[in-house]
Amino acid sequence: MNLIGKALIAQGGGPTAVINQSLVGAVLEARKYTQITKVFGAIKGIEGILDENFLDLSQETFYNLERVAKTPSAALQSTRVKPTDKDCEKIVEVFRKHNIRYFFYIGGNDSSYTISIINDYAKANEYDLKAIHIPKTIDNDLVLNDHTPGFASAASFVAQTFLGVNLDTRALNGVYIGVVMGRHAGFLTAASSVAIKYPDDGPHLIYIPERPFSVTIFLEDVHRIYKQYGRCVIAVSEGIQDANGTPIVSKLMKQVEKDDHGNVQLSGNGALGDMLANLIKQKLPISRVRADTLGYMQRSFVGCTSIIDQQEAREVGERAVQFAICNEEGGSVTIERNGEYSVDYVLKPLHLIAGLTKHMPDEFINAEGNHITEQFKYYIRPLLGFDFPEIHLLRAPKVEGVVVDF
Amino acid sequence: MNLIGKALIAQGGGPTAVINQSLVGAVLEARKYTQITKVFGAIKGIEGILDENFLDLSQETFYNLERVAKTPSAALQSTRVKPTDKDCEKIVEVFRKHNIRYFFYIGGNDSSYTISIINDYAKANEYDLKAIHIPKTIDNDLVLNDHTPGFASAASFVAQTFLGVNLDTRALNGVYIGVVMGRHAGFLTAASSVAIKYPDDGPHLIYIPERPFSVTIFLEDVHRIYKQYGRCVIAVSEGIQDANGTPIVSKLMKQVEKDDHGNVQLSGNGALGDMLANLIKQKLPISRVRADTLGYMQRSFVGCTSIIDQQEAREVGERAVQFAICNEEGGSVTIERNGEYSVDYVLKPLHLIAGLTKHMPDEFINAEGNHITEQFKYYIRPLLGFDFPEIHLLRAPKVEGVVVDF
Numbered sequence: 001m002n003l004i005g006k007a008l009i010a011q012g013g014g015p016t017a018v019i020n021q022s023l024v025g026a027v028l029e030a031r032k033y034t035q036i037t038k039v040f041g042a043i044k045g046i047e048g049i050l051d052e053n054f055l056d057l058s059q060e061t062f063y064n065l066e067r068v069a070k071t072p073s074a075a076l077q078s079t080r081v082k083p084t085d086k087d088c089e090k091i092v093e094v095f096r097k098h099n100i101r102y103f104f105y106i107g108g109n110d111s112s113y114t115i116s117i118i119n120d121y122a123k124a125n126e127y128d129l130k131a132i133h134i135p136k137t138i139d140n141d142l143v144l145n146d147h148t149p150g151f152a153s154a155a156s157f158v159a160q161t162f163l164g165v166n167l168d169t170r171a172l173n174g175v176y177i178g179v180v181m182g183r184h185a186g187f188l189t190a191a192s193s194v195a196i197k198y199p200d201d202g203p204h205l206i207y208i209p210e211r212p213f214s215v216t217i218f219l220e221d222v223h224r225i226y227k228q229y230g231r232c233v234i235a236v237s238e239g240i241q242d243a244n245g246t247p248i249v250s251k252l253m254k255q256v257e258k259d260d261h262g263n264v265q266l267s268g269n270g271a272l273g274d275m276l277a278n279l280i281k282q283k284l285p286i287s288r289v290r291a292d293t294l295g296y297m298q299r300s301f302v303g304c305t306s307i308i309d310q311q312e313a314r315e316v317g318e319r320a321v322q323f324a325i326c327n328e329e330g331g332s333v334t335i336e337r338n339g340e341y342s343v344d345y346v347l348k349p350l351h352l353i354a355g356l357t358k359h360m361p362d363e364f365i366n367a368e369g370n371h372i373t374e375q376f377k378y379y380i381r382p383l384l385g386f387d388f389p390e391i392h393l394l395r396a397p398k399v400e401g402v403v404v405d406f
Numbered sequence: 407m408n409l410i411g412k413a414l415i416a417q418g419g420g421p422t423a424v425i426n427q428s429l430v431g432a433v434l435e436a437r438k439y440t441q442i443t444k445v446f447g448a449i450k451g452i453e454g455i456l457d458e459n460f461l462d463l464s465q466e467t468f469y470n471l472e473r474v475a476k477t478p479s480a481a482l483q484s485t486r487v488k489p490t491d492k493d494c495e496k497i498v499e500v501f502r503k504h505n506i507r508y509f510f511y512i513g514g515n516d517s518s519y520t521i522s523i524i525n526d527y528a529k530a531n532e533y534d535l536k537a538i539h540i541p542k543t544i545d546n547d548l549v550l551n552d553h554t555p556g557f558a559s560a561a562s563f564v565a566q567t568f569l570g571v572n573l574d575t576r577a578l579n580g581v582y583i584g585v586v587m588g589r590h591a592g593f594l595t596a597a598s599s600v601a602i603k604y605p606d607d608g609p610h611l612i613y614i615p616e617r618p619f620s621v622t623i624f625l626e627d628v629h630r631i632y633k634q635y636g637r638c639v640i641a642v643s644e645g646i647q648d649a650n651g652t653p654i655v656s657k658l659m660k661q662v663e664k665d666d667h668g669n670v671q672l673s674g675n676g677a678l679g680d681m682l683a684n685l686i687k688q689k690l691p692i693s694r695v696r697a698d699t700l701g702y703m704q705r706s707f708v709g710c711t712s713i714i715d716q717q718e719a720r721e722v723g724e725r726a727v728q729f730a731i732c733n734e735e736g737g738s739v740t741i742e743r744n745g746e747y748s749v750d751y752v753l754k755p756l757h758l759i760a761g762l763t764k765h766m767p768d769e770f771i772n773a774e775g776n777h778i779t780e781q782f783k784y785y786i787r788p789l790l791g792f793d794f795p796e797i798h799l800l801r802a803p804k805v806e807g808v809v810v811d812f
Binding site for chain 2: 004005006011014015017037038040041052053054055056057058059060061064067068070071072073074075076077078079080097098099156160161163164165167168170171172176269270271273274277290291292293294295296297299300301302303304389390391392393394395396397398399402403405
């Protein structure tokens with residue numbers, strides 16, 4: 001089937017530091033093929049398709065595209081809107097009207113679900129369409145992917161944050177809590193472990209949504225570490241849950257905000273960190289307790305993207321177009337690790353990915369559920385790139401007694 | 407006066423990303439002089455002196471010192487302890503016992519005050535001592551300094567944060583509030599303005615401690631900007647005050663924590679950001695409101711130091727030792743801007759610096775008190791270095807109507 005028509009590219013969900021690499025990878029590749037008559041970009045994902053709000057990306061210079069590729073956050077803007085059945089009908093109408101035959105949607109779980117229902121709707125309505133999902137999520141929670149574009153750069157930000165705050169807490173003591181993004185998957189929080197170099201480095205405790213969070217055990221953990229080192233650095237996922245699966249943060253917020261996909265707002269406030277800090281101040285004999293919520297810097301910070309992440313994000317965009325041209329069926333581009341360290345890009349059926357969540361595997365989590373294993377360190381290290389910074393402590397000997405001048 | 411004896415170096419107050427450059431600058435320079443018989447480092451500032459807890463920095467390799475120089479946060483650890491009269495007596499005793507004749511203290515306002523009282527006490531007790539204050543503070547609030555080492559790297563972190571969240575808010579709309587460190591001086595918050603490139607870029611509003619903060623005017627400002635752009639990015643100092651000079655955050659905290667210098671704890675919690683976000687949600691017709699508190703990353707983040715800051719922090723340490731060797735009196739090393747862009751290091755009397763706070767000058771603040779002026783941008787730009795990142799938006803034309811395939 002040699003489909004001739006326009007390509008449409010859109011971006012959905014939370015932006016990442018490298019999502020524009022995927023956009024530019026797809027745009028530049030799509031502009032090479034005669035089957036693709038124009039390359040359009042939809043403004044604000046699904047919303048832009050429904051409103052026919054398109055940019056003509058055939059008319060964009062190579063140099064500006066290369067500069068945009070290195071700019072974080074969705075250049076086409078984004079959306080959290082989930083299309084209804086009626087929306088899908090409208091979307092296929094819009095595609096027909098503009099002769100859009102190639103559809104590339106860069107996004108995470110929710111976006112992969114969106115693209116799969118549009119794809120099904122096109123099929124049911126006998127509209128020939130190649131719909132390809134280009135993976136993206138800092139949460140690293142897409143199934144069938146070794147990891148996802150966007151994760152490594154966010155992981156680098158988190159790891160560099162903990163590199164720094166570990167040293168800061170070493171200088172001034174006390175307890176430091178850093179709250180990391182991650183609704184259901186603890187990968188990003190676990191990335192804080194990259195900060196550990198010297199034996200007494202933090203984070204000393206890592207709490208993730210994959211293990212139930214108990215306030216009692218948490219306080220015991222903190223007290224034990226604090227007595228041992230005179231300080232305690234803690235990484236905690238915003239999505240930690242109690243034994244019943246209720247997010248700890250939703251117990252705290254007066255008004256819970258939800259998006260179209262039913263997700264509770266976890267980010268954009270300091271409630272969880274502040275609550276945990278107050279708990280420690282009240283229950284333990286520790287006065288200096290600080291909590292930071294790492295916030296939106298994690299997904300949008302300009303200056304600490306991973307080189308590997310930049311390259312892979314570019315490649316999944318490029319491969320998406322190649323798959324669309326060379327394959328009969330659409331699907332989702334996935335990343336498979338096939339060496340130490342190398343990857344391959346494989347197109348998988350959308351229904352195997354859409355709406356599913358990958359969690360941290362058991363072998364990445366320690367027995368106590370309050371830290372990670374060496375296996376996780378082995379998994380994450382190559383993703384951060386060769387230029388990930390290192391820290392160094394003084395090794396000068398202590399002065400014993402009074403040293404006489406020579 | 408050719409003083410012969412040991413040199414002692416210590417670090418005080420909040421760490422910065424480049425404070426170890428000053429340490430290493432001083433150590434390497436001090437190791438060159440025969441008058442200086444040994445170079446000691448005190449662990450935890452004043453506390454380490456009182457406890458005679460010293461490292462022998464004469465026994466540290468050049469390469470490790472160079473690596474430590476690039477590592478953020480105080481390698482000798484730090485303290486917020488302010489010496490009492492009795493402590494000063496003890497400190498001079500310790501100096502006498504170890505024949506410490508050169509004392510270098512790297513720190514901000516509070517540390518400069520500490521060194522000036524130790525200096526006075528040594529004089530009063532006829533103990534020959536050269537005491538030099540090496541400037542350091544991310545707040546940029548030392549008087550008689552064009553700027554202070556540590557500020558530019560923290561400013562770079564803040565500016566890169568706002569570069570990113572401005573794009574993030576462009577992608578998903580709504581209101582974003584970023585709370586920036588700064589107790590009395592708004593310099594660091596004002597650095598967020600470096601993120602502005604395109605005419606509609608944020609931060610659209612910047613609130614600093616130098617101007618009274620009114621909730622009513624704040625809400626009017628936010629509403630106006632939001633109606634204009636469909637989004638609003640706000641930078642706000644943790645130290646904003648009402649018209650009576652009461653910190654807004656201290657109205658919120660149940661328990662106010664103070665250090666030895668009487669400073670209220672402002673950082674290490676999300677209270678101010680959350681309060682402002684809730685205000686907007688309650689009073690304005692805007693649903694997506696997010697607040698981040700930039701937290702300890704600002705002073706300890708590894709990966710985005712300013713090259714200029716690294717160099718100057720090294721130089722003030724080096725010059726401190728040269729001043730100690732070549733000058734009769736101790737003092738405080740200050741930075742004077744003498745060109746576009748060049749600086750000179752000048753030794754000033756301690757009593758002109760100690761315990762005083764520099765504020766943002768009026769010409770850096772706009773008439774409404776909710777943003778900065780072009781003069782501030784001119785002031786700050788060279789401090790961030792030539793490699794400060796740039797962002798780029800798409801410039802492709804909008805698609806009008808249905809474009810027929812060629």
